[in-house]
Amino acid sequence: MRLDTVRARSILDTRGRPTLETTLIAGELTATASVPSGKSTGSHEALELRDPDGSVAQALAHVTGEIAGALTSREFATPDELDATLIALDGTENKSRLGANAILSVSIATQRLFAQATGQPLWKAIALRANTPSRAPRLYVNVMNGGVHANFQLPFQEYILVVDGKTSDALPLAQEAFTKLGERLGAGVPMGDEGGYAPTFDTLEKPFELLSDLVSTLPGTSIAIDAAASELFQGGHYQLLGKSYTADELATVYEQLISRFPFHSIEDPFAEDAHTDFTELTARLGERVLIVGDDLTVTTPARIASARRAREINAVLIKPNQVGTVEEALQAVQATFAAGWEPIASHRSGETDDTFIADFAYGVGAHGIKAGGLGQKERLEKYERLLAIERETETV
Numbered sequence: 569m570r571l572d573t574v575r576a577r578s579i580l581d582t583r584g585r586p587t588l589e590t591t592l593i594a595g596e597l598t599a600t601a602s603v604p605s606g607k608s609t610g611s612h613e614a615l616e617l618r619d620p621d622g623s624v625a626q627a628l629a630h631v632t633g634e635i636a637g638a639l640t641s642r643e644f645a646t647p648d649e650l651d652a653t654l655i656a657l658d659g660t661e662n663k664s665r666l667g668a669n670a671i672l673s674v675s676i677a678t679q680r681l682f683a684q685a686t687g688q689p690l691w692k693a694i695a696l697r698a699n700t701p702s703r704a705p706r707l708y709v710n711v712m713n714g715g716v717h718a719n720f721q722l723p724f725q726e727y728i729l730v731v732d733g734k735t736s737d738a739l740p741l742a743q744e745a746f747t748k749l750g751e752r753l754g755a756g757v758p759m760g761d762e763g764g765y766a767p768t769f770d771t772l773e774k775p776f777e778l779l780s781d782l783v784s785t786l787p788g789t790s791i792a793i794d795a796a797a798s799e800l801f802q803g804g805h806y807q808l809l810g811k812s813y814t815a816d817e818l819a820t821v822y823e824q825l826i827s828r829f830p831f832h833s834i835e836d837p838f839a840e841d842a843h844t845d846f847t848e849l850t851a852r853l854g855e856r857v858l859i860v861g862d863d864l865t866v867t868t869p870a871r872i873a874s875a876r877r878a879r880e881i882n883a884v885l886i887k888p889n890q891v892g893t894v895e896e897a898l899q900a901v902q903a904t905f906a907a908g909w910e911p912i913a914s915h916r917s918g919e920t921d922d923t924f925i926a927d928f929a930y931g932v933g934a935h936g937i938k939a940g941g942l943g944q945k946e947r948l949e950k951y952e953r954l955l956a957i958e959r960e961t962e963t964v
């Protein structure tokens with residue numbers, strides 16, 4: 569395939585901040601992709617290139633300048649080849665020269681373009697590239713937002729309802745739960761960044777009491793959290809609701825929570841560099857729940873391999889924009905499966921209407937997908953895309 573045109577523009581994400589949308593044209597084919605943006609970003613993530621004024625002008629200029637120049641001058645047989653060219657062109661460890669946002673917008677649009685060229689749905693093209701069996705991911709619906717996504721009104725960043733099964737069965741259950749929860753919390757409860765409610769409680773347990781009430785009436789559901797503990801870590805301790813905890817004390821909090829409530833997984837229970845604490849918690853609770861790495865592993869095959877050697881976790885969050893290309897995100901999925909662990913595909917807290925992550929989750933056969941709460945259109949679109957994939961696969 570030879571690209572004729574590479575175009576880009578700045579659009580706004582769900583927080584009203586600028587992000588990139590890129591369009592690739594090759595002959596009759598046109599593909600567009602836009603990229604999300606995190607707020608509780610890990611310090612080991614690939615770099616999102618942002619100008620001092622908050623715009624993405626430099627990243628945009630890299631797409632339409634240097635990247636366009638390199639891509640329109642040659643033929644590409646596969647999306648991997650094109651991704652390899654982007655990685656080499658950038659030439660840094662963390663995509664800091666051209667920007668992971670610039671690179672990923674091109675990488676996702678490329679994946680779409682090649683899928684079109686071969687007449688395949690996007691999820692199928694991803695599945696062939698990943699070489700893993702496809703399946704519907706469990707829905708990780710972030711029903712209550714806390715942490716940096718809601719001014720720390722709740723200490724943990726995400727209170728998630730996990731729903732098993734086919735999307736067409738799971739989504740109505742999640743919607744029922746979301747509505748009931750809204751009624752319990754009452755009119756006027758604010759919303760957080762990820763389209764979930766952002767209530768305030770004075771105990772750690774209260775949100776879980778509410779969630780487990782819902783879970784007890786809905787089959788195939790359970791509870792997950794993203795503690796996003798790097799954001800709670802100050803001066804060697806974790807701060808929750810005005811109280812300070814050592815890593816050991818926090819581990820005991822997790823153990824008590826999972827003993828009392830129907831938990832499925834805990835993401836980022838400790839700060840991103842607290843490797844030994846992860847290993848100890850996984851030894852202690854890993855038989856009962858998934859311990860998920862996010863800031864710890866940042867979708868990077870080498871970091872996943874090192875977490876594997878130290879048995880730090882047993883599941884990995886996969887966010888393509890933490891690493892910057894679809895090819896490397898697929899390698900991260902493969903490294904996760906190779907460790908015998910579960911990959912969970914994830915959006916970011918600043919989202920667009922791009923639904924790539926739904927095709928990615930289904931295509932690679934992820935254990936779950938984090939796509940946010942049901943109170944924001946950009947989150948719902950990911951769930952809707954999973955429904956569309958289910959319809960496509962059932963009529964084949």
Ligand code: PGA
Binds near residue numbers: 605607794915916918
């Ligand atoms: P972020 O949060 O997109 O703001 O980084 C999501 C997460 O921590 O999983």
Ligand code: ZN
Binds near residue numbers: 796835836863
């Ligand atoms: Zn996280």
